[in-house]
Amino acid sequence: MALESIESFKEPNVDMEQYQTPAEIAADLLWNAHSLGDIEGMKVADLACGTGILSIGSALLNAAEVVGVDIDPSAVDIARKEAAQRGLDDRCRFISQDIRLFNEKADTVLQNPPFGAQKAHRKEADRIFISKSVEVAPVVYSFHLKETEDFVKQYFESEGAHVSQSYYYHFPIPHMYDFHQKEVVEVEVVVLRVIKDNYMES
Secondary structure, eight states: OTTTTSOOOSSOOTTTTOOOOOHHHHHHHHHHHHHTTSSTTSEEEEETOTTSHHHHHHHHTTOSEEEEEESOHHHHHHHHHHHHHTTOTTTEEEEESOGGGOOOOOSEEEEOOOOSOSOGGGTTHHHHHHHHHHHHOSEEEEEEEGGGHHHHHHHHHHTTEEEEEEEEEEEEEESOSTTOOSSEEEEEEEEEEEEETTOOOO
């Protein structure tokens, strides 16, 4: 319920595939991550944070520090405002930056990157996030189209990491862009919990 009121994108950009993570999915994923010890007391990095739903949810679950990164400054402005309204701005920082330039370390990465489903030149967009995420943290939760699951697992393995858990969701995409023909389309997605090969879980 706390996540449902977070403001979405004011002017979503189709090239960036800006779709707000539904509150129900965000809450379920965050609770699973919390139950595995990946949120509370941890530094969490939210890559492609959008308007901050996963960042704010992490702070509400007592992450010690949260940093959200997104290339869209208008989305970051909304995330900052939403965190401040909830009294979480002491633990949430938001940076408007290409994630390739982000050089901080964290305990856990959460990311809902572009799937590369809309534009041919974005087909490899998720690979950038895969590589960066395992550079930033030993534990990663990453959203992907279910149909790409095998490829994504192999790509994480090529980056020196392995999948420990998989969570499956029906991700509703509302009518937002001119090319959308239906009011809502449900897309099957998978969230992979990924661990660096050399990381020893407690």
